[in-house]
Amino acid sequence: MSTAISAQNLLRDRGLRVTPQRQSVLNLFLTESGQHFSADQIRQRLLPQMPGLARGTTYKVLQEFVRAALCEELATPDGVSLYGLRLRPHHHFICDQCGRWFDVEVTGVDGLRPVALPPDSEVRDVAVFFHGVCSECRGASGSA
Amino acid sequence: MSTAISAQNLLRDRGLRVTPQRQSVLNLFLTESGQHFSADQIRQRLLPQMPGLARGTTYKVLQEFVRAALCEELATPDGVSLYGLRLRPHHHFICDQCGRWFDVEVTGVDGLRPVALPPDSEVRDVAVFFHGVCSECRGASGSA
DNA sequence: CTCCCTGCAAAGTGTTTGCATAGTA
DNA sequence: TACTATGCAAACACTTTGCAGGGAG
Numbered sequence: 001m002s003t004a005i006s007a008q009n010l011l012r013d014r015g016l017r018v019t020p021q022r023q024s025v026l027n028l029f030l031t032e033s034g035q036h037f038s039a040d041q042i043r044q045r046l047l048p049q050m051p052g053l054a055r056g057t058t059y060k061v062l063q064e065f066v067r068a069a070l071c072e073e074l075a076t077p078d079g080v081s082l083y084g085l086r087l088r089p090h091h092h093f094i095c096d097q098c099g100r101w102f103d104v105e106v107t108g109v110d111g112l113r114p115v116a117l118p119p120d121s122e123v124r125d126v127a128v129f130f131h132g133v134c135s136e137c138r139g140a141s142g143s144a
Numbered sequence: 145m146s147t148a149i150s151a152q153n154l155l156r157d158r159g160l161r162v163t164p165q166r167q168s169v170l171n172l173f174l175t176e177s178g179q180h181f182s183a184d185q186i187r188q189r190l191l192p193q194m195p196g197l198a199r200g201t202t203y204k205v206l207q208e209f210v211r212a213a214l215c216e217e218l219a220t221p222d223g224v225s226l227y228g229l230r231l232r233p234h235h236h237f238i239c240d241q242c243g244r245w246f247d248v249e250v251t252g253v254d255g256l257r258p259v260a261l262p263p264d265s266e267v268r269d270v271a272v273f274f275h276g277v278c279s280e281c282r283g284a285s286g287s288a
Numbered sequence: 289c290t291c292c293c294t295g296c297a298a299a300g301t302g303t304t305t306g307c308a309t310a311g312t313a
Numbered sequence: 314t315a316c317t318a319t320g321c322a323a324a325c326a327c328t329t330t331g332c333a334g335g336g337a338g
Contacts, residue, residue, distance in 0.1 A: 017312060019318060039303080054320045059303060061318090075219035079302065079328075093261055102262065108255035112272060115249040117237055120279035124240075128256060129271040135264035161337060163293065183328080198295045203328060205293095223303075223327065 005030065005087075014068040024050055025061050029071070029085045034103040036074060036084040074101060091127060095134035104130065149174065149231075158212040168194055169205050173215070173229045178247040180218060180228035218245060235271060239278035248274065 007026035011018045024046050028037070037045070043058045062083050065071035072086040082101055091106045106128050114123065151170035155162045168190050172181070181189070187202045206227050209215035216230040226245055235250045250272050258267065 017317065019312070021319070052320070054322095055302095056304080056321075057319055063304095064318095073221055075221050075223070077217055077219050077225070079219070079223060079225075081221070081223075081302085091258075093258060093265065093267070095265075096268075104261055105259040107257045107259060108252065111252035111255045112274075113251045114235075114237060114274050115251060117248055117274075118246065118279045120282055121237065121239075121276060122282060123237070123274045123276040125275040127273040127275065129273070130256075130258050130261075130267045131269040131271065132265060132267040135262045138264055138266060161292070163337070165294070196295070198297095199327095200296075200329080201294055207329095208293095225327085 010070065014070060016064060016068055020050065021053060021057055022061050022064075024053075025058070025065070026070070029083075033085065036082040036101040038080045038082055042083070091129065093130040093132065093134075095137055096131050097133050097137040100134060102134070106130075154214065158214060160208060160212055160214075164194065165197060165201055166205050166208075168197075169202070169209070170214070173227075177229065180226040180245040182224045182226055186227070235273065237274040237276065237278075239281055240275050241277050241281040244278060246278070250274075 007023045007030060008018055010026060011022055016022065025042060028042060028045055029035075039058045039062055040055070042062070043053055043055060046053055062071060062073070065083070066073050069086060071083050074082045074084065074092070076082055076099070078099075084101065084103065090103045091109075093102045093104045094100070095102075109126055109128060112126055112128075117123070151167045151174060152162055154170060155166055160166065169186060172186060172189055173179075183202045183206055184199070186206070187197055187199060190197050206215060206217070209227070210217050213230060215227050218226040218228065218236070220226055220243070222243075228245065228247065234247045235253075237246045237248045238244075239246075253270055253272060256270055256272075261267070
């Protein structure tokens with residue numbers, strides 16, 4: 001792995017207090033780079049090594065990360081928010097079968113032009129979402 | 145307005161039963177074309193003309209519309225789903241200030257290419273979201 | 289006449305909030 | 314030592330579900 005970035009430094013750099021809970025959450029993201037998890041998925045993953053981790057704490061930590069621009073929060077159709085690292089700009093590929101989100105870089109974004117936008121609107125950012133089926137799901141289902 | 149399409153016909157064409165509730169909801173969408181509403185916003189808008197409209201019914205009607213591909217359901221960060229017409233393919237412009245979503249057509253979508261997608265993944269669709277500030281909010285806030 | 293939709297109300301789920309305690313700087 | 318994060322549990326908001334009565338086909 002080339003994970004030269006430590007959770008500790010990342011937290012310090014953003015002016016956040018370094019606590020075991022925050023380090024664990026951040027480390028999970030750093031380890032499973034490009035992946036996204038719900039608050040409860042994160043808690044379940046960390047419970048073995050941190051049995052006391054409270055549900056509320058998980059949410060507060062993630063909220064704090066989002067506020068510090070460390071993480072992005074992604075709303076899913078089933079009402080659950082997914083969280084992922086936001087260290088560098090990127091877009092997403094969503095597997096419509098398993099529901100997982102993957103970070104991807106995208107070329108050609110500069111060529112996008114909105115047509116018939118309400119006059120005087122100001123565009124500040126563009127987010128691209130590819131939908132499809134991930135390799136794992138394709139392998140599992142075979143056809144379809 | 146060139147709304148030659150009637151709610152009644154639209155419902156029939158999709159094999160849905162024609163009820164006053166469904167007609168009202170669909171008419172709201174046809175009238176405020178390109179706009180998006182939450183289930184409760186829709187209910188509030190229709191209550192004057194349909195005082196008995198139940199919260200549960202609103203959700204069921206919208207669910208049915210989504211199933212029939214008449215509407216799209218859009219998840220927002222604050223946990224509320226927005227619904228909009230889906231008569232023709234389109235993308236979205238989101239005002240980050242007032243939170244409203246607007247349908248827009250986009251050129252250049254074919255030029256988008258994901259980089260370093262997991263091998264054997266299959267892309268089936270692309271969704272583009274422009275973020276920014278709508279004309280109304282720009283007019284209201286002046287600067288920034 | 290049959291089947292489905294509506295209204296009503298209760299239940300469910302994900303998330304937020306408040307407070308006392310423990311931990312960081 | 315001062316201030317903030319954690320754990321716990323209650324509170325919240327949006328959405329879903331079940332059932333009896335009424336309306337569509």
